Amino acid sequence: xxxxxxxxxxxxxxxxxxxxxxxxxxxxxxxxxxxxxxxxxxxxxxxxxxxxxxxxxxxxxxxxxxxxxxxxxxxxxxxxxxxxxxxxxxxxxxxxxxxxxxxxxxxxxxxxxxxxxxxxxxxxxxxxxxxxxxxxxxxxxxxxxxxxxxxxxxxxxxxxxxxxxxxxxxxxxxxxxxxxxxxxxxxxxxxxxxxxxxxxxxxxxxxxxxxxxxxxxxxxxxxxxxxxxxxxxxxxxxxxxxxxxxxxxxxxxxxxxxxxxxxxxxxxxxxxxxxxxxxxxxxxxxxxxx
Numbered sequence: 365x366x367x368x369x370x371x372x373x374x375x376x377x378x379x380x381x382x383x384x385x386x387x388x389x390x391x392x393x394x395x396x397x398x399x400x401x402x403x404x405x406x407x408x409x410x411x412x413x414x415x416x417x418x419x420x421x422x423x424x425x426x427x428x429x430x431x432x433x434x435x436x437x438x439x440x441x442x443x444x445x446x447x448x449x450x451x452x453x454x455x456x457x458x459x460x461x462x463x464x465x466x467x468x469x470x471x472x473x474x475x476x477x478x479x480x481x482x483x484x485x486x487x488x489x490x491x492x493x494x495x496x497x498x499x500x501x502x503x504x505x506x507x508x509x510x511x512x513x514x515x516x517x518x519x520x521x522x523x524x525x526x527x528x529x530x531x532x533x534x535x536x537x538x539x540x541x542x543x544x545x546x547x548x549x550x551x552x553x554x555x556x557x558x559x560x561x562x563x564x565x566x567x568x569x570x571x572x573x574x575x576x577x578x579x580x581x582x583x584x585x586x587x588x589x590x591x592x593x594x595x596x597x598x599x600x601x602x603x604x605x606x607x608x609x610x611x612x613x614x615x616x617x618x619x620x621x622x623x624x625x626x627x628x629x630x631x632x633x634x635x636x637x638x639x640x641x642x643x644x645x646x647x648x649x650x651x652x653x654x
Contacts, residue, residue, distance in 0.1 A: 365611065367645050368428045368621045369393050370566075371404030374634045375626035379407030386410065387419055394423045396638040397646070402621055403430035403461070406452050413458040420459070428619040429463035429508075429564060430456045431538075435472040436492050437485035437516060449496045453503040463508050463564050463619055464500040465538045466493065470514030475584065479516045489516060490529045497534035506618075508538035508564035513546050514585045520549050527561055537561045542568025542594045542623070545602045546575070546585075552607050556614075563618045565611065567645065568625075569600025592627030596637060598644045608648040620645070 371389055376382050384392075386409045393401055403409050410416045420426060430452050434445045453464050468489065473479055481489070497507035509526060511517045517526050527537065539562045544551040555562055571593055578588045597604050611620070622641045626634060 365617060365620045365649060366400045366428070367398060367642060367649070368400035368402060368619055369396075369398045369638060369642075370402040370431070370621055370623050371408060373622070373624050373626065373638055376404055376408060379405045382408065390419060390423050390425060392635055393638065394425060396635055397642040398638070399424060400426050400428045400619075402465075402619075403427055403452075403456065403459075406430070406432060406448060406455075411451070411455055413455055416455070416459055427456065427459045427461040429461055429465055429621065431465040431467065431510065433467050433469045434492070435469045436466075436489040437468070437472060437481045439484070439488035439491070442492055442495070445492055445496060446499065449499045453500050453505055457503045457505055461505070463506045463538075464496075464503075465508045465510050465564060466496055467510035467512045467538075468515035468517055470512060470585070473514065478514045478585065479518060481516045486516065490526065493526070493535055494531050497531065501534055506536055506563050507534060508536045510538040510540060510564075510566070511543055512540075513543050513589075518543065519547055520544075520554060523554075524558075527558065532561065535561075536563035538564035538566060540566035540568055540623070541602045541604070541607060542566070542570050542600075545570045545600075546593070548575070548579075551602060552610050555607070555610055559614050559616075562616070564621075565616070565618065566621050566623045567597060567604065567607075567641075568594050568623050569597050569602045569604060571595040571599075572601040575601065589625050590628050592629055594623075594625045594627070596624065597622070597641045604644070605648055608645070612649075
């Protein structure tokens with residue numbers, strides 16, 4: 365397994381309006397020890413494959429995956445998703461990536477009805493997922509669906525329903541340990557139950573004490589993320605060492621992407637956090653423990 369990272373660790377969630385240029389991001393992850401990355405939101409990195417490949421090669425970096433967020437419960441939005449999936453997969457494949465990751469858009473839902481869909485909305489999620497996966501496959505890529513807090517696919521029952529309703533030959537799962545543990549679910553047990561569908565992993569951890577407040581006080585997920593519910597990999601409630609051990613035991617060889625959403629109140633810089641997480645996971649993969 366190769367340890368990768370994603371631009372969200374620097375608070376980059378949109379193609380434009382970021383304080384950090386994409387080439388500076390590449391410099392910073394290289395300095396933190398990483399040799400692999402996700403593309404981030406389409407348009408943040410150059411979409412000219414020659415430029416992208418040159419900048420990556422000059423730093424001895426490779427792209428492993430690209431993640432895309434879309435309003436999946438809106439059936440009328442398919443033409444836009446089709447266009448974006450084609451464009452992203454074309455760039456990703458040309459740049460040497462292997463996995464296209466799709467997730468639902470939490471901003472689609474009213475704040476008081478996060479993730480609530482009717483049967484028509486659910487069918488739209490399933491249909492758009494299957495169709496997007498078929499496009500990824502046509503580009504020679506694997507497809508991973510990423511469950512996400514605040515959407516209609518976040519709880520274990522919802523994830524399992526999606527797996528049952530989608531084509532198992534096309535649709536894999538990106539298991540995000542942090543999003544999974546947000547609701548006190550066990551990502552290790554879930555991984556073992558659904559190992560055959562998991563083809564991508566996002567490593568996150570959850571601040572247990574803050575999670576208790578979030579769940580007991582009904583703190584909105586937007587605020588929870590901003591205030592740091594996702595914490596350093598070696599400091600949260602998920603036993604990352606045991607999770608990595610499960611990956612190794614079962615022969616997992618897909619992307620292993622470190623993600624720690626940038627909290628407004630974190631005392632350390634993104635570079636310091638990224639380096640600490642890289643060193644921690646490296647020790648686990650090298651068998652040295654935490």
